[in-house]
Amino acid sequence: MLSQLSVKNLAVVDQLELTLEPGMSSVTGETGSGKSILVQALSFALGSRGDSSIVRNGKEKAEVSAVFEVEKNNKVQSYLQKNELEDEGECVLRRVIGKDGRSRAFINGSSVALSTMRKLGSLLIDMHGQNEHQLLLRQDQQLELLDGYAKLDKQVYDLNIAVSKYKNVREKIETLNKNQDTILLQQEILSHHLIELNDAALEQKELDTIETDYKVSANAKSLIEKIVEILGQIDSEGGTNDQLVNLSNKLTKELEIDPSLSDTAELLLSSQLQLQECSYNLSNYLSSLSIDEQRISYLEDRLGELHNLSRKHNCGITELLKIKDSIKDKLSEIETKGGSIKGLAEEKAKYESDYRLKAEQIKQIRTDKASKFSKLVTKTMHELGMPGSEFMVNISDKKEGIYLNGSESIEFLVKINTGQKLMPLNKVASGGELSRVSLAISVVTADSEYAPTLIFDEVDVGISGAIAEVVGSKLKELSHHYQVICITHLAQVASFGRQHLRVVKVQKEDCGAKTTVEELTNDDRVQEVARILGGVTITEKARNAAAEMINKSA
Numbered sequence: 001m002l003s004q005l006s007v008k009n010l011a012v013v014d015q016l017e018l019t020l021e022p023g024m025s026s027v028t029g030e031t032g033s034g035k036s037i038l039v040q041a042l043s044f045a046l047g048s049r050g051d052s053s054i055v056r057n058g059k060e061k062a063e064v065s066a067v068f069e070v071e072k073n074n075k076v077q078s079y080l081q082k083n084e085l086e087d088e089g090e091c092v093l094r095r096v097i098g099k100d101g102r103s104r105a106f107i108n109g110s111s112v113a114l115s116t117m118r119k120l121g122s123l124l125i126d127m128h129g130q131n132e133h134q135l136l137l138r139q140d141q142q143l144e145l146l147d148g149y150a151k152l153d154k155q156v157y158d159l160n161i162a163v164s165k166y167k168n169v170r171e172k173i174e175t176l177n178k179n180q181d182t183i184l185l186q187q188e189i190l191s192h193h194l195i196e197l198n199d200a201a202l203e204q205k206e207l208d209t210i211e212t213d214y215k216v217s218a219n220a221k222s223l224i225e226k227i228v229e230i231l232g233q234i235d236s237e238g239g240t241n242d243q244l245v246n247l248s249n250k251l252t253k254e255l256e257i258d259p260s261l262s263d264t265a266e267l268l269l270s271s272q273l274q275l276q277e278c279s280y281n282l283s284n285y286l287s288s289l290s291i292d293e294q295r296i297s298y299l300e301d302r303l304g305e306l307h308n309l310s311r312k313h314n315c316g317i318t319e320l321l322k323i324k325d326s327i328k329d330k331l332s333e334i335e336t337k338g339g340s341i342k343g344l345a346e347e348k349a350k351y352e353s354d355y356r357l358k359a360e361q362i363k364q365i366r367t368d369k370a371s372k373f374s375k376l377v378t379k380t381m382h383e384l385g386m387p388g389s390e391f392m393v394n395i396s397d398k399k400e401g402i403y404l405n406g407s408e409s410i411e412f413l414v415k416i417n418t419g420q421k422l423m424p425l426n427k428v429a430s431g432g433e434l435s436r437v438s439l440a441i442s443v444v445t446a447d448s449e450y451a452p453t454l455i456f457d458e459v460d461v462g463i464s465g466a467i468a469e470v471v472g473s474k475l476k477e478l479s480h481h482y483q484v485i486c487i488t489h490l491a492q493v494a495s496f497g498r499q500h501l502r503v504v505k506v507q508k509e510d511c512g513a514k515t516t517v518e519e520l521t522n523d524d525r526v527q528e529v530a531r532i533l534g535g536v537t538i539t540e541k542a543r544n545a546a547a548e549m550i551n552k553s554a
Contacts, residue, residue: 001483002125002453004067007041009059012505012515016041019519024479026497027487027517028528033505034515035487039127039457042066045093046121047114052101065094068124073452076123085110091124093117126451128438136412136438137426143410146393149445150369152362159358160404166351167402173344187334190327193313197324200309207318210306214299220291227286234279241279244272352402359407363395366408370395373444380440384474385467388418391437412441436463436471442482443474453483468492472553491532491546495553500525526550 007016012034029035044050045066055062070076071089080086087108094106095117105117128136136142147156176183216223234240251265306317313323370393377391394411401407413422416433425437435456442454456475463471472493475486479498488494500520507513520528526546527538533549534542 001069002042002066002485003069004065005038005041005045006063006065007037008063009056010041010044010062010064011037011054011056012513013037013041014056014514014516016517018501018517020483020485021499022483023498024476024484024486024496025499025501026494027485027501027503028489028494028532029503030505031489033503035503036457037503037515038485038501038517039455039487042125042455043127044097045095046125047095047105047118049114050095050097050103052097052099055097055099059099061096061098063094063096065092067092068453070124073123076120079120079123080108083107083112083116085112091120093121093124122451124451125453125455127455128435128442128457136434136441139409139411142393142412142425143405145441145445146366146370146373146410149373150365152365155358155362155365156405159355159362159406162351162355162358163402163404166348166355169344169348169351173341173348176341176344183334187331190331190334194324194327194331196309197320197327200305200320202321202324204318204321207306207320210299210303211317214296214303216289217292217296217299220289224286224289224291227282227289231279231282231286234275234282241272241275244268244275248272355402362406363408366406366410367395370410376444377437377440380443380474381437383467383470384436384440385463385470386416386433386436388416390415390422391440392422394422439471439474439478442478451482453485454478456484456486458487458489464490465492472496476553489532491529491549494532495529495546495549500528502528 001022002020005016005018005020007013007018009015018038027035027038040054041064044054045064050062068076068091069089070080070091076091077086080091085107090108092106092108094109095103096106097103103114105112105114107117107120136145147153232239248265248268251261251268255261255265306320309320310317313320315323374392378389381389381391392413394413396409396411398407398409412425414425414428414437415422416428420428425434435458439456468490469492472490472495475484475493476496478484486493486497494500501517502520502524503515503517505513505515526543529546529550530538530542533545
């Protein structure tokens with residue numbers, strides 16, 4: 001609820017500090033005193049547009065601050081947390097505009113965009129006035145009001161979860177289908193590559209050795225010649241091996257003279273033994289070599305095949321098996337995607353079926369409750385001095401599809417006088433009539449979730465007498481659920497207020513007109529209600545009537 005309002009240098013207001021109470025507050029004052037200044041100030045604080053003309057003459061800037069108690073308001077708390085603006089159960093909206101027309105907005109001390117302030121403002125205050133933005137005229141708000149009356153919040157929430165899941169799955173399917181041609185082409189190419197690699201009968205052992213095998217086979221003649229030559233030099237009579245044997249024998253004899261030569265003698269003997277081992281190895285290697293033109297031709301062709309594959313896949317010969325495995329994995333992934341489209345289609349059908357069931361249940365409840373809601377609002381409008389009027393909730397089916405909040409559109413229709421046709425609310429009702437329609441709807445939906453503070457500006461325009469008393473009674477009834485601030489010119493309505501505020505305009509030569517708002521005591525309240533009843537001269541009879549009216553309304 002709105003707990004405090006501070007206004008400085010706004011139009012005819014010099015400075016104003018006002019404390020608001022729960023329940024119903026009546027705002028009265030002489031014609032032209034500036035009663036609407038409260039609405040103007042609050043509208044500015046809630047994010048409505050303003051220009052330099054609202055800055056009080058001679059002042060540098062205008063400023064409005066509104067303090068709200070929001071500890072028990074879950075919607076507001078959630079919005080503040082989402083935007084990192086929370087402040088321990090209190091919400092302070094502050095707006096400043098300079099004489100240059102530049103405006104700044106603050107929520108709990110943090111600078112914010114006007115759109116953020118307007119969104120939060122719509123959760124805090126609902127204004128019903130002749131020149132104010134009317135949430136009631138918006139079809140989404142009308143649907144919300146009907147669903148609140150029908151207690152459908154939980155069902156609609158569950159429906160919207162199904163819609164969200166459906167749309168998410170549909171987007172996945174659309175993305176996969178959109179790329180389907182590309183995927184099929186990729187699958188065809190990969191399959192062709194895999195067939196080629198399979199036909200090549202690849203084995204890692206062959207891939208690791210084939211290049212060396214080909215070099216050896218292609219150069220076998222040269223290798224045989226070189227090995228034979230080397231073996232001849234090692235093993236021939238007087239060759240390297242014989243020389244090392246002789247040298248080793250000679251040095252061994254010299255050990256008798258100088259034992260310190262033993263290490264050198266061992267090295268020489270080791271060299272002879274290693275050379276002999278080398279000879280054995282070369283002989284074995286030589287026996288493995290053969291000049292096989294047929295094998296050379298085979299290896300040449302095989303190596304050419306493998307080189308072609310490696311160039312195609314941009315890899316080395318030894319990596320061809322890894323490429324083959326990678327292609328298998330990609331093909332498997334494509335096949336999985338194909339299967340996932342089928343699975344997603346089944347999932348989509350499931351969510352669509354879930355939506356249809358939930359939407360049909362909601363439609364039935366809405367249809368039933370809309371009829372009762374229409375009758376109750378019509379009855380209340382009659383009680384509020386609108387004989388011959390009628391209110392109806394029109395429900396129409398949307399085009400075939402999946403929609404948030406259900407498969408039907410809601411529109412409030414109204415006729416003000418007998419003989420008129422039912423028309424959309426925003427095309428029929430005047431400001432005062434719209435206020436009373438709003439009041440009727442508010443009373444009927446009192447158990448649903450409205451903004452915590454409702455402001456009715458001149459809701460009693462065009463009525464008097466007994467009907468005015470009914471309006472006041474309905475406003476007080478509404479104030480049991482919400483904070484209600486009513487700007488009125490009727491004593492019958494003002495007398496129902498728990499708090500009474502009087503707007504006074506004073507003309508001063510030095511600073512021009514100045515408007516103030518004062519909270520009335522019980523005696524002052526009797527005097528004000530008597531003024532509204534009796535005019536300029538307030539008689540004792542008027543005072544008694546005012547006191548009786550206030551006591552009766554208490």
